[in-house]
Amino acid sequence: MAKKEKPAPARKSTSANGLTPTQAKELHHELILKRNELKRSIAERRERDSAIDPSEIIEDLEQASAGQTQDVALRILDKEVKLLREIERALKKFESDEYGLCEATGEPISYPRLKARPWARYSVTHKEELERQQREQSTLRPGR
Helix, strand or coil: CCCCCCCCCCCCCCCCCCCCHHHHHHHHHHHHHHHHHHHHHHHCCCCHHHHHCCHHHHCCCHHHHHHHHHHHHHHHHHHHHHHHHHHHHHHHHHHHHCCCCCCCEEEEECCHHHHCCCCCCCHHHHHHHHHHHHHHHHHHHCCC
């Protein structure tokens, strides 16, 4: 008697970026949520920070403290704006089917990396290489 062949297990189809449709949808949703959160945070921070005017504070210590507070707030705002740009860039990649591909090598970025950092532009391997090159460059510069 001939053995019956078992049907192959159903596989979730993956695209060129190595993601299943479910994974891609999940990451897209996470990017949208993070984008909305950042937009809200940036708007609130800009409104709140514009309310402080160090020149209106009379005492020197209060003025210095307010200046430092503004410096910290501006650095945070700058980081949030840069992250928002990265997220917008990642969302645009969904439109051109380039999401999840390393910008340097064109190879798929692993799902665990994208899950941890959905706006990642490079694979772990390439990012490590870039960081290694940056470390080498910084050690070659005099005075560092």
